[in-house]
Amino acid sequence: MTNDPAILPAQGAILLVDKAEGWTSHDVVAKSRRALGTRKVGHAGTLDPMATGLLVLGAGPSTRLLTHLVGLDKTYLTTIRLGSATVTDDREGERISTAEVDAVRRATPERISATAADLTGDIEQAPSAVSAIKVDGQRAYDRVRAGEAVELPKRPVTVHAFELGEPRYGLDDTGAPVIDIDATVRCSTGTYIRALARDLGNALGVGGHLTMLRRTRVGPFDVVDAVDTEALAQGGALPLLAPTAVATRLFPRLDLSAEQAVDLGNGKKLEVDSAVTPDGPLVAAVGPDERLVGLVQVKHGRVRAVTNFPVTAGGDS
Incomplete structure (x- = not known):
């Protein structure tokens, strides 16, 4: 058994947890904070203590993704x-x-x-x-x-x-x-x-x-891929999902150059080839290093940031 926190990437992560009966969703969040070494943990939809099964958690900057996960079937x-x-x-x-x-x-x-x-x-x-x-x-x-x-x-x-x-x-x-x-x-x-x-x-x-x-x-995420609450309570390594991997499962992908990634991160609007990038309510904008730069809207070739994903040491932005 180990109580050493897992290493949280700079952009944070999404964690799937199989909640046991008797645990509250708040209990799961509290254990995740200890396991991941960060206070910034949230979930995309609660479960009653009697219920078991899949809770989708976000940690660090990846909590920004939770807004876009709550509405999944x-x-x-x-x-x-x-x-x-x-x-x-x-x-x-x-x-x-x-x-x-x-x-x-x-x-x-x-x-x-x-x-x-x-x-x-x-x-x-x-x-x-x-x-x-x-x-x-x-x-x-x-x-x-x-x-x-x-x-x-x-x-x-x-x-x-x-x-x-x-x-x-x-x-x-x-x-x-x-x-x-x-x-x-x-x-x-x-x-x-x-x-x-x-x-x-x-x-x-x-x-x-x-x-x-x-x-x-929850949407494309299955409880078979989740860590159970006993393993979560023990601490140590956890099966963390990178925000880029999660976002590109949910939304179309837009690959950015290094310059475009910097510009979008600084709040600038981008122009892209509308024939290659069709209009859409949400698109995952990804930098050349597989970093999730943000979720954006594309309309007539113009890109507008909806949610940016900064990189901070320890994932605690």
Whole structure:
């Protein structure tokens, strides 16, 4: 075991972490700060303590990339329990309803599939009341834990896929009838999987909540490539991703000369061949040393910097 911090490159890095159950996203950030020897660490989308799976972290100047990673689509594996509802829409919350036996029996596989289809595509979803969304300056989950009834307004989200396994009919630990279903969900950012379970159960008239949630992908990044939290806590070498490698996976690449790299870094606008570099909302501008100079917009051959990526010793800019 070693507690020596990993060497953080001058432009920082992106780190993929497979969060264990019971850890908060803040716990992961705190351990990463120690492991990387820098205070400047952030993440591109939180996970509840009950949830496991992929957290995308940025360290040093690479935290500037996180703004452009937050909006990526995400993939989850989950287990939904139909037949009871909880205040948190997951197994950690107090139970607020239990369905009658006949209601659970009426939730046939065909009805469940049809209802899931109604929750697929572009939908309006009310986030779970136990969420980090602020209501009059206070987190919704704090208001719920204080005993308030919180109802958040619906917002548009996209569920690209809501794939269900075979329903398993049985009894919970109180002897009440339940249906457990494993599911894979691919969705836009801002989608609450707990709310999806709640809405599926409500539409079937039986209530629903999550008993397991695991995030497996964020955009092109997969949890199989992530370091687990135990290894993170031990410190030492970590599989760091260079910001150039990350940016060029997400955006088209524009190679710059040394002079162009300096000019762009100094805030000057560049002229490029519009036939070679098509217009785009974001393009990764890369210097001759494979350094990420910035994320830029290109319009009619003119390059404008959106986010610059400076180089500083120790990655602590």
